[in-house]
Amino acid sequence: MANPLLSVSDLVVQSHRNGSPWPLLNGVSMDISQGEIVGLAGESGAGKSMLGAAINGLLPNGCIPVSGQIIWKSESLLGASASRLHGLRGAEIATIFQEPMTALNPTLRIGRQLMDVIRTHRLSDDAKAYALRHLSDVRITEPQTTFEAWPHQLSGGMRQRVLIAMAFMCRPSLIVADEPTTALDFNVRNQVLDLLLTLAREQGTAVLLISHDIGVIQKSCQRIHVMYGGRIVEQGSTDQVLNAPHHPYTKALLKCLPHRAEPRSRLQALSSDERRLPGCSFRARCDCAEERCVEVPALMVIGERARQSACWRASQAEVII
Numbered sequence: 532m533a534n535p536l537l538s539v540s541d542l543v544v545q546s547h548r549n550g551s552p553w554p555l556l557n558g559v560s561m562d563i564s565q566g567e568i569v570g571l572a573g574e575s576g577a578g579k580s581m582l583g584a585a586i587n588g589l590l591p592n593g594c595i596p597v598s599g600q601i602i603w604k605s606e607s608l609l610g611a612s613a614s615r616l617h618g619l620r621g622a623e624i625a626t627i628f629q630e631p632m633t634a635l636n637p638t639l640r641i642g643r644q645l646m647d648v649i650r651t652h653r654l655s656d657d658a659k660a661y662a663l664r665h666l667s668d669v670r671i672t673e674p675q676t677t678f679e680a681w682p683h684q685l686s687g688g689m690r691q692r693v694l695i696a697m698a699f700m701c702r703p704s705l706i707v708a709d710e711p712t713t714a715l716d717f718n719v720r721n722q723v724l725d726l727l728l729t730l731a732r733e734q735g736t737a738v739l740l741i742s743h744d745i746g747v748i749q750k751s752c753q754r755i756h757v758m759y760g761g762r763i764v765e766q767g768s769t770d771q772v773l774n775a776p777h778h779p780y781t782k783a784l785l786k787c788l789p790h791r792a793e794p795r796s797r798l799q800a801l802s803s804d805e806r807r808l809p810g811c812s813f814r815a816r817c818d819c820a821e822e823r824c825v826e827v828p829a830l831m832v833i834g835e836r837a838r839q840s841a842c843w844r845a846s847q848a849e850v851i852i
């Protein structure tokens with residue numbers, strides 16, 4: 532990809548358990564271009580939020596990037612100072628989290644929180660007018676009422692609209708949207724997702740859309756990355772990956788979708804023992820596992836360069852059904 536906005540390469544993030552290094556991200560690579568909406572799917576514990584946090588420079592205490600690179604517009608973020616990362620956050624890379632209540636300060640009215648961001652980033656001399664305009668942009672019909680409200684007075688959908696307004700206020704180049712609709716009632720999920728994508732397309736903002744729900748990614752993203760056990764195991768155009776999955780894990784994930792014709796199955800989250808296994812961490816539950824799966828397969832190109840699968844069988848360019 533020529534001059535990507537963000538380029539993550541071979542990123543390894545570890546914590547420690549019982550005194551031993553514990554892999555959380557295991558050689559993750561991903562490029563995002565300007566204005567691109569890219570999906571990241573995978574089961575709970577796969578490492579999706581950890582990758583989002585690494586991009587934002589917000590890794591939890593004890594989670595250390597030990598190798599790899601995160602390049603933002605030609606600048607290395609892993610070596611960047613805390614003040615540089617603080618400056619980037621919000622202004623160039625914004626995040627929308629799953630639970631809006633945790634991202635809002637419950638002791639401050641919405642308007643005050645919006646104006647704090649506007650003043651911090653010196654976005655406008657008239658902070659109130661700027662805030663009201665951005666509340667209208669996220670289709671809030673009574674911006675003044677919302678401006679004066681406390682977070683607890685708003686519905687989950689309204690709070691997420693406020694956070695979307697906050698994210699777009701600085702005109703960031705990238706938004707990391709970590710399960711932005713998962714905590715919402717079913718009937719407002721689509722509205723909030725549509726709003727986020729419409730604003731991103733209007734403003735040319737790239738989005739890393741993180742979701743364990745492949746249906747959300749299918750509807751929104753041209754490219755998808757499927758993550759399992761801290762690794763990207765499959766990636767490519769959303770159409771190709773979802774219509775002709777190569778990796779057995781992607782196929783298992785797709786079987787969990789409610790609208791599929793086959794009987795719906797449930798995926799068990801990866802256990803600690805499976806994570807410790809050498810080789811492909813899916814092999815313990817993979818119908819196609821072979822001897823060579825004790826070695827971790829790298830992502831292998833299948834046909835087009837952007838279409839890759841980390842399964843030994845991908846090297847035979849066969850679709851595993």
Ligand SMILES: Nc1ncnc2c1ncn2[C@@H]1O[C@H](COP(=O)(O)OP(=O)(O)OP(=O)(O)O)[C@@H](O)[C@H]1O
Pocket residue numbers: 546555573574575576577578579580581582591592593594743
């Ligand atoms: N603060 C932390 N300290 C140490 N390990 C953590 C921390 N937060 C998460 N982990 C571990 O990192 C791994 C990846 O977790 P992560 O939160 O990225 O998963 P996820 O794919 O976002 O899952 P979910 O769909 O449930 O949000 C898991 O093994 C998890 O136990």
Ligand SMILES: [Mg+2]
Pocket residue numbers: 579580581709
């Ligand atoms: Mg998560």
